[in-house]
Amino acid sequence: xxxxxxxxxxxxxxxxxxxxxxxxxxxxxxxxxxxxxxxxxxxxxxxxxxxxxxxxxxxxxxxxxxxxxxxxxxxxxxxxxxxxxxxxxxxxxxxxxxxxxxxxxxxxxxxxxxxxxxxxxxxxxxxxxxxxxxxxxxxxxxxxxxxxxxxxxxxxxxxxxxxxxxxxxxxxxxxxxxxxxxxxxxxxxxxxxxxxxxxxxxxxxxxxxxxxxxxxxxxxxxxxxxxxxxxxxxxxxxxxxxxxxxxxxxxxxxxxxxxxxxxxxxxxxxxxxxxxxxxxxxxxxxxxxxxxxxxxxxxxxxxxxxxxxxxxxx
Amino acid sequence: xxxxxxxxxxxxxxxxxxxxxxxxxxxxxxxxxxxxxxxxxxxxxxxxxxxxxxxxxxxxxxxxxxxxxxxxxxxxxxxxxxxxxxxxxxxxxxxxxxxxxxxxxxxxxxxxxxxxxxxxxxxxxxxxxxxxxxxxxxxxxxxxxxxxxxxxxxxxxxxxxxxxxxxxxxxxxxxxxxxxxxxxxxxxxxxxxxxxxxxxxxxxxxxxxxxxxxxxxxxxxxxxxxxxxxxxxxxxxxxxxxxxxxxxxxxxxxxxxxxxxxxxxxxxxxxxxxxxxxxxxxxxxxxxxxxxxxxxxxxxxxxxxxxxxxxxx
Numbered sequence: 331x332x333x334x335x336x337x338x339x340x341x342x343x344x345x346x347x348x349x350x351x352x353x354x355x356x357x358x359x360x361x362x363x364x365x366x367x368x369x370x371x372x373x374x375x376x377x378x379x380x381x382x383x384x385x386x387x388x389x390x391x392x393x394x395x396x397x398x399x400x401x402x403x404x405x406x407x408x409x410x411x412x413x414x415x416x417x418x419x420x421x422x423x424x425x426x427x428x429x430x431x432x433x434x435x436x437x438x439x440x441x442x443x444x445x446x447x448x449x450x451x452x453x454x455x456x457x458x459x460x461x462x463x464x465x466x467x468x469x470x471x472x473x474x475x476x477x478x479x480x481x482x483x484x485x486x487x488x489x490x491x492x493x494x495x496x497x498x499x500x501x502x503x504x505x506x507x508x509x510x511x512x513x514x515x516x517x518x519x520x521x522x523x524x525x526x527x528x529x530x531x532x533x534x535x536x537x538x539x540x541x542x543x544x545x546x547x548x549x550x551x552x553x554x555x556x557x558x559x560x561x562x563x564x565x566x567x568x569x570x571x572x573x574x575x576x577x578x579x580x581x582x583x584x585x586x587x588x589x590x591x592x593x594x595x596x597x598x599x600x601x602x603x604x605x606x607x608x609x610x611x612x613x614x615x616x617x618x619x620x621x622x623x624x625x626x627x628x629x630x631x632x633x634x635x636x637x638x639x640x641x642x643x644x
Numbered sequence: 645x646x647x648x649x650x651x652x653x654x655x656x657x658x659x660x661x662x663x664x665x666x667x668x669x670x671x672x673x674x675x676x677x678x679x680x681x682x683x684x685x686x687x688x689x690x691x692x693x694x695x696x697x698x699x700x701x702x703x704x705x706x707x708x709x710x711x712x713x714x715x716x717x718x719x720x721x722x723x724x725x726x727x728x729x730x731x732x733x734x735x736x737x738x739x740x741x742x743x744x745x746x747x748x749x750x751x752x753x754x755x756x757x758x759x760x761x762x763x764x765x766x767x768x769x770x771x772x773x774x775x776x777x778x779x780x781x782x783x784x785x786x787x788x789x790x791x792x793x794x795x796x797x798x799x800x801x802x803x804x805x806x807x808x809x810x811x812x813x814x815x816x817x818x819x820x821x822x823x824x825x826x827x828x829x830x831x832x833x834x835x836x837x838x839x840x841x842x843x844x845x846x847x848x849x850x851x852x853x854x855x856x857x858x859x860x861x862x863x864x865x866x867x868x869x870x871x872x873x874x875x876x877x878x879x880x881x882x883x884x885x886x887x888x889x890x891x892x893x894x895x896x897x898x899x900x901x902x903x904x905x906x907x908x909x910x911x912x913x914x915x916x917x918x919x920x921x922x923x924x925x926x927x928x929x930x931x932x933x934x935x936x937x938x939x940x941x942x943x944x945x946x947x948x949x950x951x952x953x954x955x956x957x
Contacts, residue, residue, distance in 0.1 A: 333748035340745065344737045459732035463791065466696045467749040468722035642698040 331477060334469065338481030342447060348485065351443035355489060356496040358439055362432045363500045370423060377419045385410050412522070418515060424508020425501030430531040433497035434601070437538050440493055441545050441570050444486040448546045449553035449562030451478050456557040461642055475637050479550060486546055494535065516605050523605070530604060537600040544598060544622055544629075545569055551633040557644075573598040584610060594625050648707070649674050649723075649799040649830035650695070655704035657690055657854075664690050666854040668704075672799060672830045677821060679841040679848035680834040687854040688834040689729075692803045695832070696726045709798040722751045725797035729804055731788025735777040739768060739787050742776060743794060750795040762790045766820065782813040789820055793829070800824060802833045806840055818844055875900070875936040876916065878907050881929040889922055908936070 342348050385407055392403040413419070452475075455461040465471060510528035548569060553562035577596035584590045596609060597618040608614045650672040657665040665687045672678040680688045693699040695706050697713060706713040711720035733742045743763070747754035763772050766786040771779065779787065785805070792800055800821075806814045821831055821844060835841050841848055847861040880886055883902050890897050890909070897919065898910040911919065916933065923930050 337745050337748050340741065341734055341737070344734065344741065346736075458735070459730070460734060462698060462728040463732060463746070465698055466721065466724065466726050466728070467746070468718040468720075468751050469749060470717065639700070641693075641700060643693065 331473060334474060334477035335480050335484075338451070338478050339484065342451065342481055342485050345450075348447060351447070352489065352492050355436065355439055355443070355492050356500075358436050359433060359493065359496045359500050362436060363428060363504045366428055366432050367423075367504045370421070377421070378414065381410060381413055385414075409522070412515075418513050418524070422508075422512065422514070423505055424512065424527070425498065425505045426508045426510055426512065426527040426531060427514065428501040428505055429494075429497050430514075430527050430534070433493060433501070434531065434534045434538070436493060436497070437490075437535075437542075438570060440486070440489045441542050442567065443489060444482070444542060444546045445549040445566035445570065446563055447485055448482045449549045449559045449566060451482055451553070452550065453553040453557055453559035453562060456644060457559070459644060461644070465642060471638050472634050475554070475634060482546060482550065483543070486542060490535070490539070490542070533604040534601045537604055540619065540622060541598050541600055544594075544626060547626060547629045547633075551629045554633045554637050569598070581610060592621060594622070597621050647674075648672060649676075649709055650678075650832060651707040652691075652695065653705045653707075655691060655694055655706070656702045657687075657694060657699065658702045664854050665694070668851070668854075668856045670849050670856060670859060672832050674798075674830055675825050675828045676846045677825050677831040677833065677844055679845035680832065680851055681838065681841050681848050682834075682836065682851035684836050686851045688836075688851050689803055690854075691851065692726075692801060692832070692834055693728065696724065696728065696801055697721065698728065718751065722795065723798040724801060725792035725795065725799070726801040727785075727788040727792050727803065727805055728801075730781075730807060731784055731791070733776040733779075733784065733787060736775060738775055739763075739772040739779070742787065743772075743791055746791045747794055752795065754794060758794065762794055765793075765823075766790045782809060782816070785809055785813060785817060786820075789817075793824065797829065799830045799832060802831065804835055805833060806835065806837065814840065874911065874913065876909050876911055877932075877934040877936050878909060878919075878923075878930065879905050879932040879934075880907070880923060881905070881931075883907050885926065886923055886928055889926055889928075890919070893922060894919065905931075 388403055388407045388410070392400055392407070395403055455464060464474060467474075508527075510526075512527050513524055514527045514530070515522045516525045516530065545566060549562045549566035552565055553559055556562070573595045577598065580590045580593050581596050584596075591610065591613060596613070600615070600618060600622075602609055603615045603618070609618070648671040652671070653669050655665055655668040656663070668687075668691055670678070680691060682688050690699060694701045694704075695708075695713075697717070706720075708720040709723040711723060713720045733739075734745070737745070740759070740763075743759050747759055760769075763769050766789050768783060768786055768790065771783060776784065776787065788805075792802075802821075806817060809817060821833070825831055825846075833841070833844060835844075847859065849856050850858040878886070883905055886907060887899050887902065890899060894915065897915060899907055900910055901908045909919070920930060920933065
């Protein structure tokens with residue numbers, strides 16, 4: 331099995347594009363870093379004093395306000411007070427904030443490139459005709475396909491690593507070394523939540539992996555079943571960019587139709603669970619993971635079953 | 645070690661209700677070049693793809709060097725090297741990396757020396773580190789041979805190997821096959837180019853409409869025909885008289901055609917001097933007696949046409 335995986339890695343890295351995708355990720359992180367450092371306010375060393383002043387100012391305003399306006403200002407004061415209570419600088423900017431706010435966003439680029447490489451991996455063997463030479467070897471077909479799948483996973487993990495390492499280094503260069511354990515607010519559907527910035531980043535990356543794996547598996551399956559890279563990449567990108575929208579729509583339907591909760595889309599983006607515990611009353615992380623696991627098993631079985639049976643007549 | 649490098653028994657392929665390959669059986673002996681001959685669409689490629697397990701068999705068994713493809717798939721496949729139609733490679737990798745790729749897939753270890761040895765055999769040592777993208781079709785064909793023989797298979801299977809090669813390339817290719825066969829590797833080759841097969845094969849099978857309709861050897865063609873009726877062409881001064889004399893004196897000689905001063909005759913070998921004598925004694929000048937060799941093409945057309953006629957009756 332190891333020589334087969336070696337072969338597949340040689341083919342992935344023999345293509346210039348695979349290297350370019352890595353460079354693009356580093357560049358994307360760099361550009362995002364520059365934008366982040368230029369366009370967001372610099373951290374204020376006297377933030378405690380300023381925040382206190384702001385509260386005093388709001389209190390003065392409230393004195394002269396009436397009715398609804400009073401309530402709104404009261405609310406604002408409470409929120410501002412939280413920064414002081416929790417000792418959180420409202421515009422803190424460290425490399426860990428950069429990682430948590432920006433680098434996580436670049437992860438969809440990783441998924442995109444993994445979809446492209448994953449679909450090309452099988453579809454190109456068909457379109458180039460090399461599949462004929464590949465399958466007349468003393469190896470069962472499922473082993474050859476599995477070696478391809480594993481090689482794509484290795485490439486995917488390498489891209490994730492590229493993202494994290496380049497994010498860390500660029501963050502360090504632009505924003506200096508920050509405190510991993512610094513507290514911060516995350517805005518969630520349930521309101522503001524206190525979180526540890528470093529942990530939060532790691533949590534999002536961990537939750538990103540299953541989504542990456544599933545979208546990659548969908549692309550891999552489509553390119554194996556339909557031998558078409560265009561189709562696999564197209565649907566892969568569609569799933570990547572519209573899953574959150576579709577997921578939202580489906581969740582709205584879920585009140586009316588229970589089965590809609592079982593569709594794959596609401597569960598594809600697990601990073602939501604870094605912010606909140608449930609996406610619906612009865613849907614928590616373990617539920618989403620179980621639903622994804624069932625889809626994963628079905629996709630893998632379809633892929634390997636049809637590849638094993640298929641007549642190669644190109 | 646089994647007696648045959650390849651044994652195909654009752655091979656059948658049906659798709660829906662259509663039978664594409666119908667009960668085909670044949671054996672390829674060691675060191676033999678065996679041809680599958682037939683018009684396009686006769687089922688040759690399907691037969692070959694079933695043997696190399698690219699296509700599922702509806703029925704029948706395939707034994708490669710005695711290993712059954714069903715029971716011991718990996719052992720059987722390890723005894724086989726193949727080029728299916730045009731050899732396709734990973735164009736963005738060098739020739740060497742392509743060979744390394746296939747070397748890693750063999751069951752036994754293939755050393756660097758073996759890769760170099762094969763590279764030299766096909767004469768690619770100067771281009772082996774270039775990307776395959778830069779190769780000519782002839783070079784790709786040679787790299788195709790290299791990847792097919794890398795693991796020293798018992799049988800080499802080639803589907804339409806000379807497609808797209810220039811005459812020089814075809815000739816080189818034929819020489820490789822002869823060389824390999826002389827070293828004990830058997831070869832199964834398919835083609836619709838009959839003249840090509842004639843130069844390449846020791847034995848051949850004719851496939852038509854998915855059925856194997858004839859197996860014979862090239863040597864049959866040459867040796868046994870000395871005893872059989874053969875075709876000769878004679879150029880002489882008075883063909884009309886000659887025809888008349890022949891019908892009068894030698895009743896079992898058939899004049900099959902006459903064109904100008906040339907007659908085409910069906911005769912047995914021992915009759916040729918007698919005919920010559922007959923003509924000379926009757927003052928007919930004989931300029932030339934030609935032995936018209938039955939080419940594989942003639943035999944092929946003869947056999948397939950006979951089949952068609954039988955069907956029509």
